Amino acid sequence: MKKTLSLVAMLAGTTAMAQDLPQQSSTWFTDAQATLETHLARTPNTGTAKNVIVLVADGNGVGTNYATRIFMGQQNGALGEEWVMPYETPEFHSALVKTYNINAQTPDSAPTAGAxxxxxxxxxxxxxxxEDAIHDDCSTVEGNELTLFSEIVSDAGKSVGIVSTARITHATPAAVYAKTAxxxxxxxxxxxxxxxxxxxxxLLNAMEAGTIDFAMGGGGxxxxxEGVELGGLTGRRADGLNLVERATGLGAQFATDQASFEALDLAADSPILALYENSHMMYEADRADEPSLAEMTKAAIExxxxxxxxxxxxxxxxxxxHANHAGNAYRTLTDGVAFAEAAAMADELTNDEDTLIIVTADHEHAIAFNGYCGRGSDILGLCMGVSQxxxxxxxxxxxxxxxxPYTVMGYLNGAGSVLIEQEDGSYSGERPEVSQDEAxxxxxLQQALIPMSSETHSGVDVAVYxxxxxxxxxxxxxxxxxIFHVMNHAVNPQ
Structure with missing residues (x-):
């Protein structure tokens, strides 16, 4: 008959075993023990959140985040797999998030950001x-408008800001202030x-109402x-409205490039509206004469x-x-690194005691990883063999x-499809050869299977930290x- 050990005896025995194991001198072992100690020392912070910062890397599901982690590590001279993103440290709690919409297995950014x-x-x-509203049906707007977190905290006397490298009217930033069919x-x-x-x-209505105080992104x-030019921007509004004039008439400061960004008076009481590019801001790999995401985050917090x-x-x-949609891993990952740097900036400039930081994504993409690749294989390049x-x-x-050969990263669909449309409308083809330099x-564009003009989202879970x-x-x-309910509870614990 087996003897029943007391819990105390079991724990004591485990401790003794850990001290005597032959692997105890391994760095893997000692690092894991140190992480365990950090987790054991964590105590819940049940204070009130004076500030809430939500950082959303659009399309950065667990797969995309994995690729960015390796890329960032390799850019810093590491093999990559062991790299730790700024929000992946033991100080952050984490979970998986289901992203489906009410009526969609694979989600769209608008309702995910809205959630x-x-x-x-x-x-x-x-x-x-x-949920009673219908897409593209304006008659279903009235009576279905939802109250936003920005409205709740603004009514409580807090300020509200939005920063995005997309158009400031695009789905994710718009979810902070807009309601639309x-x-x-x-x-x-x-x-x-x-x-x-x-x-x-x-957005201008929200700024005039005092709900939005700081808005910075693309989409000028x-x-x-239509036809009006200002600071490198060219308008296309057919109704003739000049919303920049309306904003400055409210006393807002306005910026359109790096110089005007740096000239903003962040100590002033006036609202700030900054619009870079006519549409989306540049990819980080191509950025010129406009601030980085980390710079904009710093300005917003200050x-x-x-x-x-x-x-x-x-x-x-x-x-x-957008880079994922294009099937272009290089720009996906360089913008992912820029996001990590913005998250690090937000963490550095705030106090854990009074600021709730949430790092997440709205959805994943149809990204895939190939083969049994050896450690340190360039995440953008070819899958190399495992060293014996x-x-x-x-x-x-x-x-x-x-x-x-094949690359480590690929997509299940997209513009990089190996299937080519023939004259009769059918699709066929042979997978092209690819070199390390090309990849x-x-x-x-990473090789893909199903031909699509734009790669699609995926319904796979994302992470939240x-x-x-x-x-x-x-x-x-x-x-x-x-996630909204965590934020709402944090600013007003019951």
Whole structure:
């Protein structure tokens, strides 16, 4: 008969064993023990969150984040796999997040961002309307408008800011302030639509109401009349409205490039509107004459911190998503690194005692990873063989059944499809040869299977990382709309 040990005896025996194991001198072992001690020392922060910062890397699911981690590590001279992103440290609590929409297995950015800002899941292509609203049907707007986290905290006296490398009227940033039956109504609505105005006007309405204090991103074309030029921007509004003039008439400071960004008075009490590029801001790999995501995050925190009541800030790395859609891993990962640097900046400039930081994504992409690659294989390049004696890969590209090498990263669909449309409309083809130099080029499109003009999202879970007051509530596998409830509880614990 087996003897039953007391819990104390079991724990004591485990401790003794850990001290005597032959692997105890291994760095892997000692590092894991140190991580265990850090986790054991954690105590829940049940204070009130004066500030809430939500950082969203659009399209940065667990796969994309994995690739960015390796890329960032390799850019810093490491093999890559062992790298730790700024938000992956033991100080952050973490969970998995289910991202589906009310009516979609594979989600869209508008309702996923809306779920973060309202606490309820929403319908595909709508922003911040209840489940009875119908996409593209303006008549269903009235009576279905949802209350936003920005409105809740603004009514409580806090300031609100938005930063994005996408158009500031694009789905994720718009979810902070807009309510619309179509995410694409950025500068106009149908002629018979009287229940709402376009998203750009809604931003100015929110700024005039005092809900939005700081807005910085791309999309200048939606704020100026058609043909009007200002600071490198060219308007395309058909209704003749000049929303930049309206903003400056409210006393807002305005910026359009690096110089005007640096000239902003972040200590002033006036709102700030900054619009770089006519559409989205540049990819980080191509950026010129406009601030980085980390610089914009720093400016937003410095400005919003003037409010003694605190603030809510949403920061979006919108172009991670766009590069994934293009099937271009290089720009995906360089924008992913820029996001990590912005997250690190937010953490550095704030106090864990009074600031809840949440790092997450709205959805994943149809990204895939190939082969049994050896350690340190360039995440952008070819899958190299596993070394039998060393740690790093053996330097020999692995080949598929067709005898050709393949990249570590690929996509299940997209513009890089190996299937080519023929004259009769059918698709066929042979997978092209690819070299290491070709695969690591900035403009290379990863090989994909299904031909698509734009690679699609995926319904796979994303991760969420949290630090600060009530961050311990981020745990397990969560519905995406739950994150709002953590934020709302943190600013007003019951």
């Amino acid at each position: 973060l800002n309202t606490g309820v899941k929403q319908r595909f292509n709508l922003i911040n309307l209840g 179509n995410r694409n109504w950025e500068d106009s609505v149908p002629e018979d639509c009287t229940a709402q105005v376009d998203i750009a006007q809604q 074309r939606y704020f100026l009349p 400005y919003l911190s003037q409010n003694e009541n605190g603030y809510y800030l949403e920061v979006e790395a919108g172009r991670v998503d 004696t060393g740690v790093e890969h053996d330097g020999t590209p692995l080949t598929a059944a067709d005898g050709k 690591t080029d900035i403009d290379y 949290a630090k600060g007051p009530w961050a311990h509530l981020v745990d397990g596998t969560l519905e995406q709309n739950y």
